[in-house]
Amino acid sequence: xxQKDLTQGSVPLSLAKLTAPMVMGVSSSILVQxxxxxxxxxLSTQHVAAITFTFPLVMTLTSIALGIGIxxxxxxxxxxxxxxxxxxxxxxxxxxxxxxxxxxxxxxxxWFAIDPLFIALGASPALLPMIHxxxxxxxPGTVLFTMTMIASNIMRANGSANIPGTVMTVGAxxxxxxxxxxxxxxxxxxxxxxxxxxxxxxxxRVFTTAVLFYYVYSGNMVQLHNLVQGFWAxxxxxxxxxxxxxxxxxxxxVTAALITRMLAQHGEIVVAGFGxxxxxxxxxxxxxxxxxxxxxxxxxxxxxxxxxxxxRDGVKASYQFSMGWGFIAAIPLFLFGAxxxxxxxxxxxxxxxxAFYLALVPWGYGxxxxxxxxxxxxxxxxx
Numbered sequence: 241x242x243q244k245d246l247t248q249g250s251v252p253l254s255l256a257k258l259t260a261p262m263v264m265g266v267s268s269s270i271l272v273q274x275x276x277x278x279x280x281x282x283l284s285t286q287h288v289a290a291i292t293f294t295f296p297l298v299m300t301l302t303s304i305a306l307g308i309g310i311x312x313x314x315x316x317x318x319x320x321x322x323x324x325x326x327x328x329x330x331x332x333x334x335x336x337x338x339x340x341x342x343x344x345x346x347x348x349x350x351w352f353a354i355d356p357l358f359i360a361l362g363a364s365p366a367l368l369p370m371i372h373x374x375x376x377x378x379x380p381g382t383v384l385f386t387m388t389m390i391a392s393n394i395m396r397a398n399g400s401a402n403i404p405g406t407v408m409t410v411g412a413x414x415x416x417x418x419x420x421x422x423x424x425x426x427x428x429x430x431x432x433x434x435x436x437x438x439x440x441x442x443x444x445r446v447f448t449t450a451v452l453f454y455y456v457y458s459g460n461m462v463q464l465h466n467l468v469q470g471f472w473a474x475x476x477x478x479x480x481x482x483x484x485x486x487x488x489x490x491x492x493x494v495t496a497a498l499i500t501r502m503l504a505q506h507g508e509i510v511v512a513g514f515g516x517x518x519x520x521x522x523x524x525x526x527x528x529x530x531x532x533x534x535x536x537x538x539x540x541x542x543x544x545x546x547x548x549x550x551x552r553d554g555v556k557a558s559y560q561f562s563m564g565w566g567f568i569a570a571i572p573l574f575l576f577g578a579x580x581x582x583x584x585x586x587x588x589x590x591x592x593x594x595a596f597y598l599a600l601v602p603w604g605y606g607x608x609x610x611x612x613x614x615x616x617x618x619x620x621x622x623x
Contacts, residue, residue: 251553255531255538258396261405262530268412270526274519274584276419276437281516281585283423283433288585289508290370291434292515293363296500297350298378299493304346305386307486308339309393310536310619311478316397317537317620321544332394332462334474336387343386347379361497362504362511374434381442384449391452394461397537403455411448415440485619513593516584520577520598524569525605531558532612539620551617558613566606573598 248254280287312335319327350357358371392404418440425431432439456462496518503510522529535558542550573580577598581591 251550252557255534255554255557258399258534258538259531261402262396262533263405263527265405265408265412266530266533267523267526268409270522270529272412272416272419274523275416276423276440277516277519278584279419279423280434280437285509285512285585285587285590286367287370287434288512288515288590290363290367291374291437292511292518293358293361293367293371293500293504294374294378295515295518296361296493296497297357297375299496300490301343301346301350301382301386303489303493304486305339305343305389306489307482307484308335308342308386308478309389309482310485310489310616311335311480311482312390313393313397313536314481314540314620314622315477316394317540318544318622320398321541328398329461329463330470331474331478332456333464333467334471335390335394335478336462337467337471338475338478339386339390340383343383347382351375351379360501362501364508367508370434373432374438377435377438377442381438381445384442384445388445388449388452391449391456394456395452395459396533397540398459398461399537399541400459404452407448407451411444414447415444418443481619481622485615488615509587509589510593512585512587513581513590514597516581516590517577517594517597517601519584520573520580520594521601524573524602525608527565528562528605528609528612531561531609532616535613536616536620539617543621555613555617558617559610562609562613563606566602566604566609569605570602573602 277288277291280291312331316328316331316335319331354372354375355368358368359365363371392408395404419437421427421429422432422436422440423434424436457464499514500511503514535554538554539551542548542554578591578595581594581598585591
């Protein structure tokens, strides 16, 4: 089995090596999403508002997949640490089946609920066609996205972070190339606007899913025989961690939905400002997202190998880094938040709303990072 032992060597160096490819992959993906928001801002502020309304739903589907991914990473990393090779392959296969079925069912349910859901969030009838144009393509691609996420978690739990990080990075750049072509209708392509953004993302997901499936199979991290045998037992183990992790992850989208609903009462342009701030925030926090995806496999493998002092040292190092990064990231957002927001949407009200958000909220990023690391560490321990 293609694995990397995280139970040996320098703790900070092990975390750095595991996190670096994730930083590359996560940062490129988030940066491309932010640039994509800039393309959408060139269409109109109304288009920015429409895409912002979709964030809570998109975040909800992602959070459910993240929960299953966290459960998968936890049980596989501990199995790797204890040397249970066959169990690792069985858990990986069953996790892919579980998330694929869950994503397909939830995406279909979400599609049927688009109109009543977004009216409840405060979207005007004029925005619904735009929201449909995006989600009608985005939702089917969610199945591919979640499968890609689980395949990446399987590889990281086995100690292999380079390939998922590289695939994410290449996929992000392909997405960036496709975005303006499909959004604005360059080179003879039809002008698809928001549908073009969704089509670019879905196209890339086909590519990333195929590549990562190849690597998890060729790396002997999954099995293709006896897929039904032990599925429910594996699912219970994964969801024992995954369901509480989902609940934690869903705090974000539920809060975002409530905030979006309240902001909608002040007009779609204010919602657009919130969306712009959210994209910028994701860029500032992308290193913390990457580290939280790495601390879990590190803690899981060392706990499985009963190297508890390395677990403590790794968690302590992640806390210290989070606090330092949070302070460093808050300063430029406080000073230049308005200028950064104006690059995405130059509307004065959008800039004002985004700048106000970015002047206050980033000072909590350090504590947010500590929360991410603590949550990821407890999940890795099965708690």
